Amino acid sequence: MNRIRQVVRLQMPAWPQILGWTWSMTAVGFGIHLLSVMANHDPGDGVTTTGGLVSVYGVAIGMATVSVTQIFPYALGMSVTRREFYLAWSLLAVVQSVAYALVLSLLRAVEQATGYWGVGMRYFSLPFMDDANPVLLLLGYAVPMLVVTHLGILLGTVHLRWGTTGVLASVTLAFTALGLAAALITWTRQWHAIGRWLLDQPPAALLAGWPVLVAAAFAVGGYRLIRRATA
Amino acid sequence: MTTVVTAHGVTKRFGDVTALDDVSFALAEHTIYGLLGRNGAGKTTLMQILTGQAFASSGKVSVFDAPPVENPAVLSKVCFVRESQRYPHVYTVRHVFRTARRLFANWDDTFAHGLAADFQLPAGRLVRRLSRGMLSALGVTVGLAARAPLTFFDEPYLGLDPAARQLFYDRLLADYAEHPRTVVLSTHLIDEVSDLIERVLLIDRGRLLLDEDTDDLRGRAVAATGRAEAVDGFAAGRTELHRERLSGLVRSTILDGLGPHAKALAQELNVELEPLSLQQLVVRLTAPPTTTAPADREAAR
Numbered sequence: 001m002n003r004i005r006q007v008v009r010l011q012m013p014a015w016p017q018i019l020g021w022t023w024s025m026t027a028v029g030f031g032i033h034l035l036s037v038m039a040n041h042d043p044g045d046g047v048t049t050t051g052g053l054v055s056v057y058g059v060a061i062g063m064a065t066v067s068v069t070q071i072f073p074y075a076l077g078m079s080v081t082r083r084e085f086y087l088a089w090s091l092l093a094v095v096q097s098v099a100y101a102l103v104l105s106l107l108r109a110v111e112q113a114t115g116y117w118g119v120g121m122r123y124f125s126l127p128f129m130d131d132a133n134p135v136l137l138l139l140g141y142a143v144p145m146l147v148v149t150h151l152g153i154l155l156g157t158v159h160l161r162w163g164t165t166g167v168l169a170s171v172t173l174a175f176t177a178l179g180l181a182a183a184l185i186t187w188t189r190q191w192h193a194i195g196r197w198l199l200d201q202p203p204a205a206l207l208a209g210w211p212v213l214v215a216a217a218f219a220v221g222g223y224r225l226i227r228r229a230t231a
Numbered sequence: 232m233t234t235v236v237t238a239h240g241v242t243k244r245f246g247d248v249t250a251l252d253d254v255s256f257a258l259a260e261h262t263i264y265g266l267l268g269r270n271g272a273g274k275t276t277l278m279q280i281l282t283g284q285a286f287a288s289s290g291k292v293s294v295f296d297a298p299p300v301e302n303p304a305v306l307s308k309v310c311f312v313r314e315s316q317r318y319p320h321v322y323t324v325r326h327v328f329r330t331a332r333r334l335f336a337n338w339d340d341t342f343a344h345g346l347a348a349d350f351q352l353p354a355g356r357l358v359r360r361l362s363r364g365m366l367s368a369l370g371v372t373v374g375l376a377a378r379a380p381l382t383f384f385d386e387p388y389l390g391l392d393p394a395a396r397q398l399f400y401d402r403l404l405a406d407y408a409e410h411p412r413t414v415v416l417s418t419h420l421i422d423e424v425s426d427l428i429e430r431v432l433l434i435d436r437g438r439l440l441l442d443e444d445t446d447d448l449r450g451r452a453v454a455a456t457g458r459a460e461a462v463d464g465f466a467a468g469r470t471e472l473h474r475e476r477l478s479g480l481v482r483s484t485i486l487d488g489l490g491p492h493a494k495a496l497a498q499e500l501n502v503e504l505e506p507l508s509l510q511q512l513v514v515r516l517t518a519p520p521t522t523t524a525p526a527d528r529e530a531a532r
Contacts, residue, residue: 003303006333013326014319073317076284078334079306079379227301230285231317 007080007088010071018067022059029055030123037121049122056100057148064093064152065167069159073231082226086153090219093149101142108137132203140207147211150218157225233260235381235413236281241290243276243437250276252437253290258381261411263403265428265445267421269517273437274417275313278383282311294381307336310379312370314386318358324369325354335377342406343376349398363390371399375406383415396420400427421510425449431509435517445509452512453489456482457502465493465502472515484515 033050068089075085107124116122129140158166185191198206236258243251251273258264268274279285280292283299283306292299299305318327324347332338347354350368352361361369371387388396404427407414415432418424431448433441441448452472455465462474462481473484484507497504507515 009333010319010330013323014321017321070319070321074319074322074330077311077313077316078330079282079309079311080334081283081301081303081306083301084303228286230279 003084004088004091007075007084008092010075010078010080010088011067011092014067014071018063022056022063025059026056033123034117034119034121038119041119045120047116047120047122049127051126052123053104053126056104057144060096060100060145061148061152061155064089064149065156065159068153068156072156072160072226072229076229076231082229083223086223086226089153090150093146093153097142097145097149098138100145101138104141105134105138128203129207132207136204136207139204143208143211143215147215147218150215150222154218154222154225157222157229160229161225234258235260235295237291237293238277238281239291239293241277241280241287241292243273243280243285244288249437251280251287251434254434254437254439255290256432256439256442258413258415260380260413263407263414263416263427263429265421265424265431266415266417266434267419267431267513268417268434272434272517274434275315275385277434278311278313278385278415278417282306282309282383284311308380309383310335310374310377310381311383312374312385312387314367314370314389316370320357320359322358323355324352324358324361327358327369327373328354331373331377335379337378337380337410339376339378342378343372346372346375346402349402350395364392364395365390367391368395375399375402378406378410378412381413381415383417385417386419387416388418388420396423400424403427421513422508425509433513433516440516448509448512449506450489452484452486452507452515453504454482454484454507454511455497455502455504456480457500461500461502464500465497473518484511 029052033052037048037050072085076082104124111117111122111124126140129137132140155167155170158170162169185194201210234257238257239255241251241254242249254273254277266274266278276285280287281294281299283294283301286300294302294305295308297305299309328340328343328347331343332340346352347368350365350372352365352368352372356365358366358369367387367390371384371391374382374384374387387399391399400423403414416424416428425445428445430444431441432439443451455462457465457480459476459481462483466483466485470486471483472486475482489504494504496502
């Protein structure tokens, strides 16, 4: 465990960049949304949901990918095993997800206290999470973050093994598979059943339970790929 | 003597290229090895396999009595300074020292900072902004200060000027005397390190050509110069590595069979014998068959 902690600290010099870019991009996205909502705001309007929150999660994918491709070759050169590296990065993903979830919960509280920034703009909260208790709320932010961070790590390990071509090919393949699945669902007229199934899920399963399984699947994939990676 | 590394039938293929072909040897504790061979001979690949950074296609490697791949107990005693080591974009020299301190059990911070001062390494500079020479100096510093029981230096001198290289050799030897360990030095500057290395491993096109004590090698080959018939007479029954003609005389590089009897024979035939330096021997052993005219060869020599 001590060794894993030392490997985690390989990431430390990169933290100012990772945090700086993630949150300044979020701030810029927030500012632009705020300006455009303000421009069209009418006190009689209800609350607009922007979904701008998604960008925080999108940025996290890229950050995780870059961090793996940048630091893994160095770690290997410093006699760190692939297993140690993966466990360390997975641990980092957990810590980062919880930390970001705390920040997002805080921003959500500010958002609600200010009457949605005074202009009826939902940015950090989501309507279906309004009834969630504090723990579930935190999980609702943290677990999807865990999913995307492990997706980023997975893409990083694909890059280690097969380079940019590998990343582009696997993303293309994933979109193809998802597209075909969607077409199949449409063809067999199953959307209604899937919608029902989703609505029947308890909020905890929907926000945390199922996503944890997705994160675990990404983690298994990334771990298996990195075990044969070379610098 | 304790064996720290054994390689048995190690083979590495990349597609239809065989980078290493059935390589077997053992490395003893507390010895400095020179891993020699031309570019593309397989030196880096071999070191990558020994340090668990690459995977052998077949064969067996044992380091400190265990396979090195994904083995923290083994790797914690190994340091591999790679010429083409990649460093994270945001890392400064100071970051490298800090992480090395945490990851290498025997790391000596005072020694590292002393070396950094000797090599005039700027602690606050980003590694990606270092010159070629400074990058080499950083690698050398990490490799020495890590004091790993098994240390590999893969062409550590690139971009280092002769004074800095001498500094490296001096510091290596001094620290080795105080903290004996097994060092593998891959290099092309063979004459420079010939006093440093105790044993030579020579690879050529993926095959291990030599695995011998440096002192034994030094006496093993000679250049015999004389009239053609005389040299023919001397070379008969001996291994001739190379032959060139210069203004009526023949100069032949001969391997082995150079006892006192050979010296007497040479005197009798009026053939002049000169010992071959380690570098010349390696060049002769690994040179491809030449197609150039003898005169060009002489000029190139």
